[in-house]
Amino acid sequence: MYRSAVPKNGPPPGATCESCGGVDDALEPVHRVYLEADEDGNLRPARTMPEVERWCPVCRAQYPHEPAGD
Ligand SMILES: [Zn+2]
Numbered sequence: 001m002y003r004s005a006v007p008k009n010g011p012p013p014g015a016t017c018e019s020c021g022g023v024d025d026a027l028e029p030v031h032r033v034y035l036e037a038d039e040d041g042n043l044r045p046a047r048t049m050p051e052v053e054r055w056c057p058v059c060r061a062q063y064p065h066e067p068a069g070d
Helices: 057-062
Strands: 028-037 043-055 065-067
Touching: 028 057, 043 057
Parallel strands: none
Antiparallel strands: 028 043, 028 065
């Protein structure tokens, strides 16, 4: 989107993943989902946060979330 506006040797664009804090230019808006274990130990979604966070691909692969769309 705006990545081309930042020179390669300039300061970080400030686009940081709100889950791990890493700088990444492939952040996507998501809703964080918290899981809880039921009596059998199976994880199931317990709560979807209303706030939109921007996550990097690594966090989106590792942690439960729902796409926030655009
Ligand atoms: Zn991340």
